[in-house]
Amino acid sequence: MSDNSSLVGGQSLQPINDQVIIVQILVMIFLSINLLLIMTFFKKECFYKTTRYILFAVTLLSDSFLLFISNIMLILNYFQFTMPVWLCIIISAGVILYFVVTPVTLTAMTLERYVAICMPLRHGELCSQSSTVYCILIIHGLSAVPFIVVLSIFFASASLSFYTQYRVCVSEIFILYRWQDDIRAGVYQFYFVLMCITIVFCYVKIMKVAKAASGEDKKSTWKGLRTVILHAFQLLLCLIQLWCPFIEAAVLQINLLLFINVRYINYITFILASRCLSPLVYGLRDETFFHALKSYALCGLYNQQSSNVS
Secondary structure, three states: OOOOOEEOEEEEOOOOOOHHHHHHHHHHHHHHHHHHHHHOOOOOOHHOOOOHHHHHHHHHHHHHHHHHHHHHHHHHHOOOOEEHHHHHHHHHHHHHHHHHHHHHHHHHHHHHHHHHHHHHHHHHHHHHHHHHHHHHHHHHHHHHHHHHHHHHHHHHHHHHHHHOOOEOHHHHHEEEEEEHHHHHHHHHHHHHHHHHHHHHHHHHHHHHHHHHHOHHHHHHHHHHHHEEEEEHHHHHHHHHHHHHHHHHHHHHHHOOOHHHHHHHHHHHHHHHHHHHEEEEEEEEOOOOOHHHHHHHHOOOHHHHHHHHHH
8 A cells, every 4th residue: 555645746745744734724714704804895885985995905805815826835835846937937926916015005005094184175086986996006016016126137137948947936936146135125125114104104194183183083083093003013014024034044044944934933924814814903993894794794694683673
């Protein structure tokens, strides 16, 4: 009788360990939560006509795509499954793009709160449904810059024969020389600084308005300020991911087993958890979205109970 390992593409598959099983369970849970939030978004017309909800849906779709693709890459990497480099480039391109889309979208959501609180008379004009469509295009355009930079320097350095080689698909496949990694790091750090400056600017401006406001305006402004703080926390979790490769590279020089454990912890904490729990918290904080989520999750039971009480 054969053993538990099998052969695929001439390579021996190692047994699935507990870490991989835990990741699969978490991915299924988080994708289910994100799917529930996305379905709730499409449940009410007011959601897909309001800028902050549309941008919220963009983060949900972006995070779900990233979770799904990165999990596939993790499984393929675990089993050391090889593929042509050109196919890996196509798969990795989406990961690189949507790796940046979420933090850029969170920055845009912070700016939307700034406009709503500090420029209320222009909020309807600047944050209309049509303006939001242009905003989404701008978000993807800005998010594509690191992707274009990484691919450009890779295409300029790689030989034509390299694309037909079979390799394990990892994001580091684009890094052929150390200077390419330095350029990639420089682009990410520029985005890090730019988004941090935007968050701080919005926080300071909203804080000034909050101190000057009174009554209901003061309550609304402080609520907006707490939302900006939540965006800052979400953004911090996303931006920490930009530092993970540097930490992992340093750990790799010390010990391979420690490197594997650190990369696993980073994946769980800053990719899986941060890209699901934070959007869930944001959805629960918004009263309108929370009631719609509660109603949808309970399959209409909540609405029936409310009508009976009234």
